[in-house]
């Protein structure tokens with residue numbers, strides 16, 4: 441283990457708390473802070489004992505946090521989250537990954553901290569797959585692309601009833617490039633992007649709901665098991681919205697898994713660098729609303745009632761996030777400025793990654809041409825037929841300014 445000690449300061453402007461000095465411990469390529477300092481900052485009571493592989497609970501006035509040493513799994517107020525790296529213990533000090541402190545815990549524990557609010561002007565609903573790309577076909581008689589579209593239209597109807605403008609990336613069974621999907625949100629200030637999918641696994645017993653947020657810079661995706669695979673340094677358009685991505689994701693996730701009726705099994709809030717999330721120039725989320733490869737869940741998905749339920753869970757999460765963006769921020773935001781300790785006891789330091797000062801975004805990827813021209817539905821993102829509506833179709837459409845050609 442290479443241990444380098446840095447200090448940085450948490451500016452908690454206007455609060456009673458003075459600047460708190462944090463100690464950064466680097467193990468390999470990963471930075472950590474101590475669980476002690478974490479607990480102190482967020483007002484958690486430390487557990488008396490922490491044993492390997494046994495979940496421990498830290499309580500606060502705001503809720504209980506459950507974590508496990510050598511595990512990435514975490515629970516906050518009853519729902520499940522995956523950290524970028526496991527909690528670990530070095531020299532009797534329990535360590536929390538720094539990237540999770542900033543990108544997971546801080547949005548979660550101080551959602552109303554001082555960061556620019558983004559009032560939600562509308563929702564881009566993205567039913568995943570379509571056309572030759574069927575998605576999973578694990579549920580006999582129902583392909584994923586069809587279920588995604590049905591749930592998307594149901595979500596649109598719910599948003600319509602709440603007077604929230606929306607756009608469907610596709611209203612028919614047709615293929616759309618991922619970049620074209622995200623671009624519909626990128627082109628509309630204040631819109632958020634919600635991609636709808638169902639899941640598949642080689643094991644028929646895999647079940648439940650997982651909700652994905654774009655991996656922050658420096659954080660591995662959940663599926664990597666905590667290993668750094670080499671793509672973590674890359675910053676994507678979607679990373680400009682890390683804070684809001686996470687708030688949106690957890691709002692939808694909690695709406696589903698904490699539902700009082702028929703709540704799906706909670707597989708957790710996860711991280712991934714899916715292309716639609718990477719390219720989204722707006723807060724974004726990708727929902728995996730159950731496993732088509734699981735016979736019980738597949739039979740649920742074949743019913744209109746369940747697909748309506750899925751749409752309602754997503755809707756309630758979107759509305760909770762939307763409400764959170766109308767609140768006045770409180771004067772505190774985790775500001776991580778790395779400052780070298782000047783005391784003589786501190787060794788010569790090199791700067792650590794400054795997770796908060798994400799550089800201004802410059803696109804590194806070419807986003808595909810706009811979707812708009814004449815002809816098909818997907819090329820005209822303003823939906824939906826207002827006449828001859830049948831079950832599953834949206835009956836009213838809130839007008840949305842169409843994208844100009846050539847934009």
Ligand SMILES: [Zn+2]
Pocket residue numbers: 568569575576584637638
């Ligand atoms: Zn899918």
